[in-house]
Amino acid sequence: MNGFKNVYSLVNNFLPEGLLKTLQDEFSDLRFTRRSGGIRNAEKKNSSIAALAKSELVLGLVQKYLAGPPRLVRSILFDKNERSNWLVTWHQDKTVAVSSKFSELGWGPWTIKDSVHHVQPPLYVLKKMISIRIHLDGAGVGNGCLKLLPGSHQHGIFQQDEINKYVKEHDPIACEVTSGSALIMYPLILHASDKALRPKRRRVIHLEYSCYELPSGVTWA
Numbered sequence: 043m044n045g046f047k048n049v050y051s052l053v054n055n056f057l058p059e060g061l062l063k064t065l066q067d068e069f070s071d072l073r074f075t076r077r078s079g080g081i082r083n084a085e086k087k088n089s090s091i092a093a094l095a096k097s098e099l100v101l102g103l104v105q106k107y108l109a110g111p112p113r114l115v116r117s118i119l120f121d122k123n124e125r126s127n128w129l130v131t132w133h134q135d136k137t138v139a140v141s142s143k144f145s146e147l148g149w150g151p152w153t154i155k156d157s158v159h160h161v162q163p164p165l166y167v168l169k170k171m172i173s174i175r176i177h178l179d180g181a182g183v184g185n186g187c188l189k190l191l192p193g194s195h196q197h198g199i200f201q202q203d204e205i206n207k208y209v210k211e212h213d214p215i216a217c218e219v220t221s222g223s224a225l226i227m228y229p230l231i232l233h234a235s236d237k238a239l240r241p242k243r244r245r246v247i248h249l250e251y252s253c254y255e256l257p258s259g260v261t262w263a
Contacts, residue, residue, distance in 0.1 A: 049192045049215060050231070053103065056224035057176065065090060066178050066221075069245055072121045082156050083139070083263075084117040084247070091117060095249050100174065107172040107226060110253030115139065115171060115262045122186050122235075122244040129186070129237045132209050135173065135229035135250065136162050136199060139263040146257060158263045163254075165198055168230055170254040175225040178245040182218040186238040188225070189214040195230040205232060 057065070068090055072081075085092040094100060095114050104112045115138050122128065139158045148164035181187035191212050194200075200208065209232070217225055227233070229250060238244070256262065 049190060050217065050225055050227040051107075052217070052219065053224045053226070054220060055222055056099075056103070057222040058099075059222070061094075062178065062222045065094075065247075066245075069119065069121070069178065072119075072245075080118045080120040080248075082116075082118055083158060084119040085114065088119070091119065091247060094176070094247065100176075100249065103224065103226070104172055104174055104249075104251045108170065108251065108253040110170075110255075112172075112251040112253060113262050114249065115252045116248075116250040118248040120244070120246040120248060122238055122241075124241040127186070127238050127241050130233075130235045132191070132205050132232050132234040134195075134200060134205075134232060136168055138163055138167075138171075138250075138252070140256065141261040141263045142259070144257050144260055167252070167254045168199070169228075171229050171250060171252045173227050173229050173248065173250045175227070176247040176249070177219050177221055177223050177225070178247070179243045180219065180221045181244045181246075183216050183236075184238065184240040185242040185244045186235045187219065187244070188217040189234050189236070190217060190227065191215075191232040194232040195228040199230070200232070208232065 085095050095117055101112055137160050139160050143152055143159050149161050152161045191214050219225060
């Protein structure tokens with residue numbers, strides 16, 4: 043298992059040129075509601091994303107950062123553009139989707155999103171997760187690329203006042219990337235993105251994986 047202590051890992055030209063072009067064409071005419079910039083549970087709604095999520099290309103990369111077999115936890119297709127230009131405040135990704143609700147110490151609170159059970163698991167579960175963001179377009183400061191706070195994932199789960207304090211005391215990194223690249227990060231690292239100053243498409247397939255074994259009869263949703 044490989045890792046990175048403070049920031050993230052970036053693989054340029056991760057998607058083969060033909061696959062990149064296919065995905066760009068397929069998602070050329072996305073339509074979201076006014077307040078939404080993405081599609082949750084994307085692998086259930088799109089066969090191309092489902093195939094990508096379980097491909098040897100993606101799983102082979104993800105496996106380098108996990109101690110066991112990777113299982114898909116969550117998938118979202120983002121599209122920041124002129125019609126849908128939004129910001130995301132500083133946060134950690136600490137909610138997962140599962141097939142059914144169960145009672146186990148440290149799991150909660152529970153919610154329903156898009157007809158699926160979502161829950162915050164304990165810290166030891168979140169530490170067994172990795173995110174991969176596959177970029178169909180280049181992303182820079184001008185079109186609202188991801189920002190990260192180095193090392194923040196090493197401090198566990200933040201409360202909102204702790205996030206505010208950490209943000210004031212540390213300098214962020216802007217993750218500027220090219221189309222076809224893959225950015226790998228820990229879900230617990232504090233991250234955010236600004237509204238695009240010069241709106242240009244920023245389509246991202248966001249996939250989260252875990253090697254944690256759920257209770258019997260429960261699967262990652």
